Each structure stands twice: as structure tokens, then as C-alpha cells.
Amino acid sequence: MARLSMMNKLLIVVIIVAEISRIFSIEDNPSKVFVVELNKLLVNNKISDDYCIDERIFCDNDQISIVNLEAVNISRFPVEIIIIKDTLKSLTITYANLKGNIPDEIYKLTELEYLNLEGTNLVLSYLDLNGSSLSGSIPDGLYSLTELEYLNLQGSKFNGGLSGKIRDMNKLLALDLSGSNLSGPIPDDLYSLTELRYLNLQQNRFDGGLNDKIRDLNKLLYLDLSGSNISGSIPDGLYSLTKLEYLYLMGNSINGTLSPKIGNMIRLTSLNLSFNQLSGIIPNEIGNLINLKDLEMRENKFEGNIPDLSRLEILVNMNISSTKHILNASCDNKTLPPYITKNRCFIAPVNRLCNSTIHCEYSNKPVDKSSIGSMFYTPILKMVVMMIACRGVIETERFIEG
Incomplete structure (x- = not known):
């Protein structure tokens, strides 16, 4: 009797070990994990454990590369598809009576080459x-x-x-x-x-x-x-x-003058008009843009006085230059952004160097047109x-x- 009890215990241990092995085997294989999760969503006609021979699944080296679910009865969109994002090339889910927005997981399928969601009513x-x-x-x-x-x-x-x-x-x-x-x-x-x-x-x-x-x-x-x-x-x-x-x-090749109406754009934090053909005076109203942090107006054809910019209290970067005219500098710290520093502020060419100013760097040298092709960049991080x-x-x- 004791011997029989011992054998029963051994059998239970064997079963437990086998189940644990099976679980770890699944977890080590993303495709197997996905199939397990997908079967939970399929109302009927579930995918077999040997998924690579299923007509709805195609594999490459035992990893799922194609999922083809046509006219399936599925409870929701299988967001678990993200599990096989590194191997999935093609995804078809058609006429599945799904509704709502396409989930964000779709956009994480970095290897996906083909997507067909016809007849699913997904947006x-x-x-x-x-x-x-x-x-x-x-x-x-x-x-x-x-x-x-x-x-x-x-x-x-x-x-x-x-x-x-x-x-x-x-x-x-x-x-x-x-x-x-x-x-x-x-x-x-x-x-x-x-x-x-x-x-x-x-x-x-x-x-x-x-x-x-x-x-x-x-x-x-x-x-x-x-x-x-x-x-x-x-x-x-x-x-x-x-x-x-x-x-x-x-x-660009934008010409004409800068309108005083720019002073209405009060929410601007960054303004870049550099490397164009804007001419005439810089309107005083630009001093109304109190939220500006960056002001780039280099290499245009401006002339006349530099306006009073003392209200631009959070401006940290400024560059104003003209390729055609000499600009009139007031040499008064009180007309400059109060917290800007010389290494972040440049105005050229000017009629006088204003050596006494502490907030901005001035130059009386003519400004030549730059080759701006190398100055462009793709601000991916900024875009994101x-x-x-x-x-x-x-x-x-x-x-x-x-």
C-alpha cells in the first residue's frame, strides 16, 4: 500500500515537471505564446499546437511570419500580435465584425510589410x-x-x-x-x-x-x-x-516686408525667418512677442533700427543680420532682452559696435550669404x-x- 502511494506521488511529480517544462517551452517561443493567446479569442476553429501546418499560419524557421484570419469569429482585435512583432511580415484579419479604433499595437509591428483589415469596421x-x-x-x-x-x-x-x-x-x-x-x-x-x-x-x-x-x-x-x-x-x-x-x-525665397501684424502672434515661443529676402525695417511690434524664447532673423535684407526688445524677458537666443544694409544699433542695454547673454545674441552689420552693452554681440563686418544646405537638419525628436x-x-x- 505504501509502495502504491509512493508511485502515485512520483507520478504527480512527473506530471508537474512535464507541465512546468511545457510552460517554459512556450515562454521561450514567442510564436507559441501568441498562438495560446490567440486561441483564447477565437470562438471556434482554434489553431492547433502544431501551428506551422495550420492553413492560417505560415512560419519561417518555426517562427510565425504570416497570419491570415479571414472571416473569423473573434471576440476582439488580437493586441497580443505584438508578441511576434520581430517576425511578422503579413497580417490579414478580414470580415471579423470588429469595431472601434485600430489599437496602437499595430504601429509597433516594425517588420510588417502587408496589412489587410478589410471588412472589419476598424478605424x-x-x-x-x-x-x-x-x-x-x-x-x-x-x-x-x-x-x-x-x-x-x-x-x-x-x-x-x-x-x-x-x-x-x-x-x-x-x-x-x-x-x-x-x-x-x-x-x-x-x-x-x-x-x-x-x-x-x-x-x-x-x-x-x-x-x-x-x-x-x-x-x-x-x-x-x-x-x-x-x-x-x-x-x-x-x-x-x-x-x-x-x-x-x-x-526660402520669401520677400517683401515683415508686417507689424506679427505682433498679434503673441503665443510664439520660437520664430525663425532666417535665410530669406525679407526687406524693410524690423517692425517694433516684434517686441510684443513676450513668449519668445528663440528669435532667428539672420541673413535677410532688413534695414533701419533694431526695435526695443526689452519686453522679451524669456528670450534666450537671438540672431539678426542683413546681407544688404547696415543696421542701426542703439547701444542701450535697456532696449535688449534683459536675460539674454552675449554668446546667444548676435546683430550684424551695425553702424557702431556698442562695446558697452552686456547682453549682445555686435559686428560691423558685412554679412555674406551662407550656403544653407548644410544647415538644415531633420528634427525627429522635436517632431515627436x-x-x-x-x-x-x-x-x-x-x-x-x-
């Missing part, structure tokens, strides 16, 4: 293809993603321009097409995207200038058109974007931070409105 609201090197013309299908709120195609290699069909994407909150080789005029239809908070079109090859209709983008917080071959004068509509916090127009910041502002607005 695509965020699409980030940054650095994917897409080429050719922008496909019409992209403009049909009318539920998108965030679109990032930074660094693509498109040819041709933006289609007027972009007006259909009127739910966009953030749009980044920087460094995408776009050409042709900026279509007027772009200005119909009135929900935009973030717009980055830097480093493209557009033709012509900005339309006064840009005033319709009155919710913008961030606008970057640097190095995009923009010409013509700054339209009055731009000065009406009073919610803007970041405005970058450097490295701004996208997150915009998203936070938007969610806060929705909470308040709700």
Missing part, C-alpha cells in the same frame, strides 16, 4: 511611415483614409505634388510630409484641413508662395515650411494664426515631442468639450 486614425522611403506619386488610396488624425510620411521619396484630394482628410490633427521630395504648388485644398494643430512641410520643392487662405488653419500650434522653395511675400492670413507657438520659414504635445492638447480640448 485607422494614426499612420506613421516615417523613414519608410516610399517612392512614386502619392497613391489616391492614401487620400481615402478620411478618418486619419495623425499622418507622418517624413523622409519619403515621392515625385509630383500634393493632390487636391487631401481636402478629404479633414480630420487630420497632425501632418508631417517633411523631406518627401514634393513639388508643384501647395494646393489650396490643404488650407481646408482646419483641424490641423501640427503641419510640417519642410525640405520639399514647392512652387510659388503661400495663399492668404492659410488663415483658415487657425488651430495650428506648429508650422514648419523651412527649405521648401517658398517664394512671394508673407500673406496677411499667416499673421492671423494667433495660436501658433512655433513658426519656421527659414531657407510636438506630435505628443499636440495630441495632449487635443485630448485635453476633447475632455473639456465633453
